[in-house]
Amino acid sequence: MSKAQEFEPKIVAYVCNWCTYLGADLAGTARLEYPPNVRIIRLPCTGRIDFNLIIKALEVGADGVLVSGCHPGDCHYTAGNYHARRRWILFRELLDTLGIDLRRIQFTWISAAEGRKWQQVVTEFTDQTRKLGPYKELYATGPFPDVPAPETASPGVKSFAAESELREVCGKLLAEGTVKVVIGYGARGPVVVTRAEDAERLVWNNRCFSNLTAYLKRKEIKSLGKAAVIVKPCDEKSLVELEKEAQFERKDAHVIGMACEGVDQPKCAHCTARTPRFADVTLGVEAGPEPQTSPSPNRFAALMAMPPAERMAFWTEEFNRCVKCYACRQVCPMCYCERCIVDKNRPIAIDPAPSTKGNFAWHIARAFHLAGRCVGCGECSRACPAGIDLALLNISLHIAAQKNFGYEAGIDPKAEPVIGSYTLHDTEAFIR
Amino acid sequence: MSEIISQSVLRGLAAEWIAGGKSVAGPARVKPDLVLYRTLRSGDDLLLEGFQRPSNSIKDFLFPKAEKLYGYKIHGNSIELIENDSPEPAQVIIAARPCDAAALPILDHVFNWDFHDEFYNRRRAATTVVTLACSAHDENCFCTSVGLDPGSERGSDAILFALGSGQYEVRCATEKGHALFDGKTEKSERTGKAIAGPEKRFDAKAVRAFVTTHFEDPFWNEHALTCIGCGTCAFSCPACHCFDIVDAGPAAGNARVKTWDSCQFSTFTAHASGHNPRPVQATRQRQRILHKFAIYPEKFGEILCTGCGNCARNCPVGLGVLSVATEINHG
Ligand code: SF4
Ligand code: SF4
Ligand code: SF4
Ligand code: SF4
C-alpha cells in the first residue's frame, strides 16, 4: 500500500468548553504537534455530552470517539462530570452487550493546563484507531451462535385461589366509594372497572401478564378519580421507582398486592419477590416455583460469551425485525415522558425510520433511558410483536447498576436512584 | 381434472426462483413461538404447517416499513436530489394466507386513488402472490364476518389447497400465476377444498351503522381505556396503510423515507400548534373502527379488514377489531 492510500482514521472529540477545549487550545498555542485526524466538537460540560452523540459520531463514519472534560472536582458546573462518569460507566456496559467495539471510544479528563496530555491522548488514540482500521463492524450482520430463546407462557388458563377474594375486595372498594376505578385483569387482558357489580369481570390467574402500574400515568384513567391498582410483587417495584421520580404518590392510589404464584413468564423463573411489600392490602398466598439460584437467565450469559462481533450480528438480526410500533415503550411503567425523544422532530434526535441504523438508535436510547430504572417486569419483551429479546438489554444494565453502584431498581425506597445521583468516588478503570 | 404439486417440488421451485434472482418471501419460524413472513434464504426455510398465521403480513413486501423515496446531497446552499428509480427485482410471496392476499386489492385502491404511488405500484407489478388456503382457524379469525373465507382467491395469482400427504392442488388465477407453475405440476383427479370458515362473529353492516351514528358515545371511552396507543395493531394488519415521510438524516446517508404510521399514536394528528383533534385514545380507537367499517367502504365499496385477527393476536392488552366489533354488535 502506498503512503497516500494508507488508512487515516476519522476521530470525533466531544470536549467540555471549560477544561479540555482550553487544553486543546493550549496545545495549539504552545505549538504542540498532534495528528490532524480529530474533529473537535465543543459542548458546555461533559454532563451535556449525551450518549446519543457518541453513537451518532460512529454512525456518520467516525472510526473513533474521544470524550473529554474537566478532572473530577474541577467541573465548572460543580458536578457535571460526576454525573457523566456514572452514565459512562453504565453506558459502556450497554455498548459492550450490543457488541460495539469499546476500543473505539476513549474517555479522558484533560484540564485547561494539560496541553501536553491532549497531545498525548490524541496521538495515541489516533495511532491505536489507525491500527484497528475503519470501523466496518458497526451494525454489521454475520453469523452468530444461537442465544437460547426465553421460555414462553403455557397457553392454558389456571385460576388462582385468591380470585374470588379479589373480586369481593374490589367490589367493596367501589361500592363504598374508597376508589372510583379498579385497574385489574380481565379474561383477555387489562380491564378498568368503575361499577361495583362489574368487579365480577376481574380475574386472577397465570395469564395476568400486564404491569398495570403503567396505566396510572394515563390521563384518561386519572380523570376518572382515585384508582385501585392490582399489582404482582414484580409490578410493585415500578411503584417504588415512580415514587422516587415524583411520578406517583401513595395517597393517589389504593394498591392491591397479589401474593404471586407465577404467570409463566421468563422472569418468573428467577423471581425472588413473591409477596408485595408495600401494598395497602395483600391477597392470596405465594406459591410460585422455587426461584432459580442463578440471578440472571442463562441466555444473557450465552450472549456475553460470544465475541463482540457476534453479539453485534445477533442484535442487528434482532433489531432488523423492529417495526417501531413502540409497544415496548407504551407498556413500560417507567416510560412516562409526555413526548418521547423518538417522537421529537424539531429537530429529530433519533433517526425515525425503522432501518438498521434507526432501530439501533431507538434501542440504545430506550435501554439507556431505563438504566437503573427498569424493574424487570418483562412487559417490553412480551409486548414486542417482533419477538425481540429486549430483556437482555435491560438485564445488562440491571447487572451493571448492581455491580458498580449496588443499586437494584424497585427494592429500597430510600436508596438514591443511580442516574441523577453520584458519589465522589464512583470507580472505573477506563477513563484516562 | 386438477393440477397438483408435492411439497418437495414446491420447495425445489422456491429454491429455483431464489437461484434465478427472484426474491422469495414466505412464512418462516424466527423463534420457537414466532412465525413471520420473511425473505427466504432457501426452499427449506419455508414453513407450511403447524401455525395459524404469521404475526406480520405480506404488506411488508409491497409497502415496506421503511422505503427510501429519494436521497439528497447538500452542496453549500444547494441541494441535489437523487431519485430512487431502480426497478424492483421480481418477487414471489409463497404460502400467503387468503386474508393477506385479499388485502392487496384494498391497498391497490389507496395507492392509486388521488395519487399513483410509484413505489407501491412498482413492487406490486413485480410481485406474484401464491396463497395457501387455510386448513385451520383459531378464536381470533373472522374472515367470514367481512365477506371472505379460508379458500378466498381474492388478491392471489395462484392458490394452493392442501390435499394431505404433502400434496397440494394448484389453481392459477392470473398470467403471473401460470408463469410460475405451468409445466411444473402434475395432472390428477384429486381436488382440494378449504376448510369451512369460522362461524360469523358479527354483522359488519350493523357495525357500520353504529359507528356512523355514535360518533360521540361513551362506548368509545369505555372500550379504549386499556388501549395503550402502540402501533402494533396497525403494523401487523395486512390492510392498514397509513404512512409518514421522515428525514432519516446524514447517519442514514441523507434519505427521505416513507415509514409506517398508526392512527393509534398520540402524535398521529398532533398539530404543530400543540392542538390535537384526537386528544384521547378513545377518539383514536373510534377512528380505527370508523375508517375500517365506514370511511373506506364509503369510498371504495369494501371493508378495510380481512378478518385475519392479527390485531387481536398481537395486541399487548388483548384488544383488536374483533372484540370491538362483537361488542358493538352484541351490546
Ligand atoms: S415493541 Fe418490538 S417492534 Fe415494537 S418498537 Fe419495541 S422493539 Fe420494535
Ligand atoms: S423496560 Fe421493560 S422490563 Fe423494564 S420496566 Fe419497562 S417494560 Fe418493564
Ligand atoms: S383490522 Fe385486524 S383483523 Fe382486520 S385485517 Fe387488520 S389486523 Fe386483520
Ligand atoms: S388496540 Fe392494542 S395493539 Fe392497537 S394500539 Fe391499542 S394497545 Fe396497541
Ligand code: FES
Ligand atoms: S465543565 Fe468541564 S466537565 Fe463540566
